[in-house]
Amino acid sequence: GENVEQHPSTLSVQEGDSAVIKCTYSDSASNYFPWYKQELGKRPQLIIDIRSNVGEKKDQRIAVTLNKTAKHFSLHITETQPEDSAVYFCAATPTGNQFYFGTGTSLTVIP
Amino acid sequence: EAQVTQNPRYLITVTGKKLTVTCSQNMNHEYMSWYRQDPGLGLRQIYYSMNVEVTDKGDVPEGYKVSRKEKRNFPLILESPSPNQTSLYFCASSSHSGSASYEQYFGPGTRLTVT
Numbered sequence: 125g126e127n128v129e130q131h132p133s134t135l136s137v138q139e140g141d142s143a144v145i146k147c148t149y150s151d152s153a154s155n156y157f158p159w160y161k162q163e164l165g166k167r168p169q170l171i172i173d174i175r176s177n178v179g180e181k182k183d184q185r186i187a188v189t190l191n192k193t194a195k196h197f198s199l200h201i202t203e204t205q206p207e208d209s210a211v212y213f214c215a216a217t218p219t220g221n222q223f224y225f226g227t228g229t230s231l232t233v234i235p
Numbered sequence: 236e237a238q239v240t241q242n243p244r245y246l247i248t249v250t251g252k253k254l255t256v257t258c259s260q261n262m263n264h265e266y267m268s269w270y271r272q273d274p275g276l277g278l279r280q281i282y283y284s285m286n287v288e289v290t291d292k293g294d295v296p297e298g299y300k301v302s303r304k305e306k307r308n309f310p311l312i313l314e315s316p317s318p319n320q321t322s323l324y325f326c327a328s329s330s331h332s333g334s335a336s337y338e339q340y341f342g343p344g345t346r347l348t349v350t
Contacts (some may be wrong), residue, residue: 125294130277140291156337167325167341168278220337222293223268223283225278 126151128216130226137233138202140203147214147227148196157197159188162228163210171212172199206234237262241326248316249350256311256345258326266329268293268302268307268339271322278325283346284309285331316349323347 127150137143139209140186150175158173174188181188185204190197201208214226238310260267270293280293284303295342298320300312301344311330313320317332327339 158337160341167343168339169341170313170336170338173336173338215278216255219335220331221266221283221291223278223339225270225273227277235268 126154126216126218126224127224128214128224130214130229132229133227134230134232136232136234140205141204143199143201143204143208143231143233145199145212145231146196146213147198147216147226148194149216149224150195151176151216151218152192152195153218153223156220157188157190158215158218159186159199160215160225161210161211162213168213201231204231206233206235209233236332237341239326239328241324241345243344245346246349247350250317251256251315253317254347255312256313256326256347258309258311258342259307260309260326260328260340261307262313262328262330263306264328264330264340265306266331266337266339267303268329269299269309269311270325270327271295271320272325272344273322281311281324302335313340316347318349321334321347321349 130147155176160168162168188202236279269281270278284290326342330340
């Protein structure tokens, strides 16, 4: 099955700086890559996703880039704010049914 | 309000005592799924269902059962729970009809402890 690796496991940035989280996947058939944010004690919520026919997608301060050749995708958060502090999970799916998640990145934005 | 609900939210039980965690969604979603979340391991998929009476194994199905008799409900059954099933469980649902996004809407989670 698919294997998704996520780095780093923890990340601290100063408020206003950028944060980048990277994920690699193993199955070249994977074609959908979502990113979920999970605040402490809360449920995961989708923040952005990308399909394999697109190289980059932006939504305000959040962007995702995908490199199909290298099989990696990254989450970019610019102008970070304290409310961005959370655990972020990447995921990949080759079928739209079976989802494989990374192990998570705990982001802390220091005011 | 569109939502996914789970019950119970917290459960402490003993090894071998059958239990069911219920999941219900009011968004008429075809797709539903169960995950477990453990520290350092992220979210791992247990079972998923594409529609009524259609279920399939995820990455970690051992020790679990599911059923999908109605579109809105997708219960998770632990026939004989063991301590290694102590975890935080999430149910999720998604609309797969004509959408470019497979956004999953998660329930609030069920924290299960098996002693």
